[in-house]
Ligand SMILES: Nc1nc(=O)c2c([nH]1)NC[C@@H]1CN(c3ccc(C(=O)N[C@@H](CCC(=O)O)C(=O)O)cc3)CN21
């Protein structure tokens with residue numbers, strides 16, 4: 001247990017499970033650590049607005065990530081690269097306001113922590129103070145160690161993100177990471193470094209399932225997989241992908257649990273038809 005906060009916070013007395021538990025207070029990084037000790041798997045979804053976040057909170061999703069995937073999935077950019085700290089702060093605050101129980105993790109956008117620990121602390125502090133997030137996430141293992149150590153020392157829980165790191169799309173592309181002995185060893189080193197620096201969890205994105213399993217066995221902090229096979233302690237998906245709202249191509253690792261794009265389009269067409277045909281508004285919608 002490297003996080004000091006974890007030692008001072010009491011464990012939840014009622015209903016412990018992260019998903020399906022009865023607790024109503026805000027989930028903490030201590031609860032996340034306890035889940036790994038119990039061998040419990042847990043779900044994480046992205047969220048970018050208060051209403052969607054409240055739906056997931058009421059559904060019992062214990063951890064939500066205000067991902068910089070808001071670039072593609074909410075703000076209309078082609079990648080995560082243009083997302084700003086202002087945009088992240090505004091949408092993170094909305095997600096915090098829309099939730100009561102979930103731990104909210106804010107993603108540090110590209111260019112808001114790469115300069116070094118001082119910049120990282122400034123950016124993360126803004127998300128904690130202004131938006132009220134309970135933790136932050138940043139991409140990179142060894143390359144982001146000074147940042148991770150500084151945030152943890154300052155009392156900000158850090159989730160690390162390894163494997164495919166989309167902020168490096170211009171050098172990395174969107175390819176599977178950690179294939180081959182050398183790349184696999186580098187990923188293991190990165191994961192251990194993140195853990196040693198005090199990270200409370202580590203995202204593994206688009207890495208071979210066998211490697212993700214090995215990392216999961218090697219760490220005492222939980223791994224959160226996306227395109228990393230079934231062995232990780234948790235799974236995260238971009239909510240618009242899993243709900244079928246994302247238009248165009250979605251990564252092969254997602255599963256679509258609803259067809260919101262169809263449902264919403266049908267609703268819009270039904271409304272339009274009623275307006276054009278005079279069926280809406282009806283008498284009960286009018287004031288006299
Ligand atoms: N809508 C959406 N979903 C995501 O999961 C997501 C984003 N956006 N934006 C930020 C990052 C970028 N991510 C991506 C983007 C592309 C692939 C992709 O093209 N994957 C290929 C496999 C590549 C390979 O075989 O090496 C695929 O077919 O899934 C994967 C993850 C994941 N994140």
Ligand SMILES: CC(C)C(=O)C(=O)O
Nearest residue numbers: 046067068069107203
């Ligand atoms: C896919 C997850 C891990 C992420 O970083 C994001 O949504 O921005």
Ligand SMILES: [Mg+2]
Nearest residue numbers: 067068069107
């Ligand atoms: Mg991200």
